[in-house]
Amino acid sequence: MTSLIPQLPVCNLPYRSMQEGSDRHDVLRRTEYQTCHVTIPEQARPVAAIAVAGRFYSLFKAQQSLQDAQAIAHRLQEQGDPSLITLLPTGYAIWVWEPEAQMLARRRSSTLPPVQERYYPCHIRVPHQGDRLAAIRVGDQYYSLFRIVNQAHHAQRASAKLSDRGHGVIITQTIRGYALWLLEPDALPDAPNPEPRLG
Structure with a gap:
């Protein structure tokens, strides 16, 4: 499998915290955070995150x-876990502060050898959407099929636009071209996962 995984830089954005005693969180605007992947001590694999003013939230x-x-x-705030909310295509995401998180080193999108990335074809269902969706599983995250394009640079351009809108994106190479897959944080597997497929 060929996987092109875009990484975005962390910007020095203003930190937006919840006022003491407040009973609500505002939804962050897309310009107020950057998407990224981080490593945290209790997780073996990198996890999707957002960065706000140098702080990482998984x-x-x-x-x-x-x-x-x-x-x-x-409730998280009351337990001492600062959290933020962002808008998703299917609702809202709650992100919790990871004080020990480390951002993965930034790298340019590139073609990776097949043995370095594995994905599991599957089908998922997303709450409040009736359709069964074609998807892949990467680690413990599910990505629904968004589009297939013919050229790698078209896929990278579309991936950059989707990432700017807050979507987690993975690109895989298929016999029909380059498939763009969108992260579905709330997805549930629709059937048992098959054996891993190598690209």
């Missing part, structure tokens, strides 16, 4: 309603 949970997302974020 994905905790996704909810359809803003009220539910704010309630969860408020």
